[in-house]
Amino acid sequence: MKLPPLKSLPVFEAVARLNSFSLAAEELLVTQSAVSHQIKQLESYLGESLFLRTGRTLALTDEGRQYLESVTTALLQIERASEQLLGEETSRLRLACFSSFAVRWLVPRLPELQRRYPQLDLSLEMTTENPVLSDRVADAFICINQPSQAFSYELLYRERMFPVCSSDYWEKICRELALNRQEGDDRITLSPEQLARFPLLSTYSIYDRKVGDWHNWFSAVGQSLPVTARVQHFSHMLLALEAARYHQGIVLTNDYMLSNRDDADDFVRLPCHPLATGYQFHFAWKTSRRRERGIQILRRWLVEEAIADGLRADSESD
Known part of the structure; x- marks a missing residue:
């Protein structure tokens, strides 16, 4: 079995992970010159440069990145196998x-x-x-x-997405649309046109384009987002959901976002069509x-x- 200098492999992994010879030396409790020696020995054995050194800047070469992937996996497998034989119960x-x-x-x-x-x-x-x-x-x-x-x-x-709002905002929607709540919420259906009368909270990160979530939701039933729709923009779904919690409008969200057992009752899923995102x-x-x-x-x-x-x-x- 032809193996590289084994002592150099943890050193290489530490330098690549920390992007620093000095920090790797500190972590491994050795001198920086010892770290440099191990890296040079490994590069000499492989016949490839693993790092690009430009002044104080350190970066992996393409060969270094490829080698790091395999070395990291191998070191982790050795660690796990050793823990099992040592009888250690903790799985990190x-x-x-x-x-x-x-x-x-x-x-x-x-x-x-x-x-x-x-x-x-x-x-x-x-x-x-x-x-x-x-x-x-x-x-x-x-x-x-x-x-x-x-x-x-x-x-x-x-994933599927559907419109939700706060409980208080649902009461506001019912008042403004003159919905008959006596029949029960399960008998009420809201049309896309009705929804567009209220502020729509949009999350950019879902489709990586402006108002992509609401455009897709309207398109699912063959309609276009009305040009008169009032849209408030957020970079992340967590932010948009918080805005909905504080009665700022209607947000498109998914099942796991509403499964928090502590506050799921703060939100109302509106009686509208869902959107399968794919x-x-x-x-x-x-x-x-x-x-x-x-x-x-x-x-x-x-x-x-x-x-x-x-x-x-x-x-x-x-």
């Missing part, structure tokens, strides 16, 4: 997921996860965009669709790490919670 796991999903759905459920699986040490990395699937970022991910063939996926939710939320993990206990514990728990919350049907899969 980094999960990267969208901030809206983390704040509104995942975080409120973490106490139950910790109660059932105290051996799972979970840390969260929140992202505003689809997370980059890499061991450098996290060990597991909640992502949209299936962006990489090197990963395995478990379906959690097929986005599918998956739990993702690198296929080569499929036997790791922590990943499988988290996978099973997420699926159980998604089914219990109605995000995914019991029999549903990819």
Whole structure:
């Protein structure tokens, strides 16, 4: 078996992760010259430059980035295998997921996860965009669709969006439209034209274009957003939902945003058509790490919670 100088691999990983020779030396409790020596030894063995050094600026080369991906995975697998043989029960796991999903759905459920699986040490990395699937970022991910063939996926939710507002604002809508509440809310249906009479709260990040959410919602029934519609813009769904909570208008949101058990009753889902966005939320993990206990514990728990919350049907899969 032909292997590179093994002592240099953790050094290379630390330098790449911290983007600094000095910080890597501090973390590894060695001198900076020792770090430089290990990197030079590894580059000499590989016959490739792993870092670009321009003054005080340090960056990975293309070869360095490619090598780091494999080295990080290998080091993590060695760490996990060693922990199992040592009898250590704790499974440390980094999960990267969208901030809206983390704040509104995942975080409120973490106490139950910790109660059932105290051996799972979970840390969260929140992202505003689809997370980059890499061991450098996290060990597991909640992502949209299936962006990489090197990963395995478990379906959690097929997104649909629908209009909601605060309970007080729903009363305002009923008064201004002279809706007959005596028949019950389930007998009321609002048309897109009626909705457009009230302020619409729009989230840019859903479709990455101005008022894309409401344009798509109206298009789903063959209509156009009226030019007279009053639209208030927000960069993130969390902000738009908070604005709706404080009676500022009507927002398009999805199921997991309304599943927070502490404040779900603050909102009213309006009797209108839903919009299927085509986005599918998956739990993702690198296929080569499929036997790791922590990943499988988290996978099973997420699926159980998604089914219990109605995000995914019991029999549903990819």
